[in-house]
Amino acid sequence: MTPTLSDAGIWAFTGAKAGLWVLVLTRITGLLAAFPILGSEQMPLQLRAALGALLATVLLPVIPVPPTLPTGVPELVGLMASELAIGLLLGTVVAWTLEAIAFAGTLMDTQMGFSFVQFIDPATSQSASVSGSLMMQMAALLVFLTGLHHQMILALVDSYRVAPMGQGVPLQAMGLIAMIGQLLAKGFQLAFPVLAVLFLLDLILGIAGKFMPQLQLLQLSFPLKIAVGTVILGLLLREVGPWLVPLLERAPKLALKLLGG
Numbered sequence: 001m002t003p004t005l006s007d008a009g010i011w012a013f014t015g016a017k018a019g020l021w022v023l024v025l026t027r028i029t030g031l032l033a034a035f036p037i038l039g040s041e042q043m044p045l046q047l048r049a050a051l052g053a054l055l056a057t058v059l060l061p062v063i064p065v066p067p068t069l070p071t072g073v074p075e076l077v078g079l080m081a082s083e084l085a086i087g088l089l090l091g092t093v094v095a096w097t098l099e100a101i102a103f104a105g106t107l108m109d110t111q112m113g114f115s116f117v118q119f120i121d122p123a124t125s126q127s128a129s130v131s132g133s134l135m136m137q138m139a140a141l142l143v144f145l146t147g148l149h150h151q152m153i154l155a156l157v158d159s160y161r162v163a164p165m166g167q168g169v170p171l172q173a174m175g176l177i178a179m180i181g182q183l184l185a186k187g188f189q190l191a192f193p194v195l196a197v198l199f200l201l202d203l204i205l206g207i208a209g210k211f212m213p214q215l216q217l218l219q220l221s222f223p224l225k226i227a228v229g230t231v232i233l234g235l236l237l238r239e240v241g242p243w244l245v246p247l248l249e250r251a252p253k254l255a256l257k258l259l260g261g
Contacts, residue, residue, distance in 0.1 A: 023165060024063055025056040026080045030087020031156055036098050037140050066165045085169045093255040096183055097247050098139045103187035105132020111198040112229035113222050131233055138240055148248045155252035162259045170260040190243060194232045198225055
């Protein structure tokens, strides 16, 4: 054995770097697990693991080293749990931003009558609405077109300044509640044109049925609402990009703000 390999200082330095790499990988794993598309079941697990390991290796030199690293297994497990929670929070902010679109699609499908045609979304293995799934595919494309994945990597590095390793999860609970309320309001805002037009259509059909009882409103309303709603939805799809891009650009800053940054 060479003198270099038998040096205890070299082994201690290597072990400290390996432990720090594992902790960085844990936070990145949480981010990738919650991040849209990258965390879906359609993304192969081997690819996600390779991407996480690559990011941890690239980011390790710029991550500030904590004053002390855990020496025992219980301390290491606790620190890994907090690192995983921080990564999950960073990715969840983006996921919830896209869920505002799914919420808008659910509202529109309820009024249009598409709520009877729920299907299983292969990306999430959950029941999804027709309109919501269509707009979610557009939103997923915008995530990469706007460079949000690059901004989230920068936010991940900045998160070590806001929430240093070993300091726990400084979650702003009231900020999280306010964010959820704002996203629900944004989802309703997106669905409002379809809801308003279909409400007026229901009102017109109700008045028509009052004066012309012979009308078969049940048979007439379903195809009419689907036709009108689909036309309005087609026009609305042109505005999804300008509506969603500002939300996606704010997502990294909002995630850091929830951590106290």
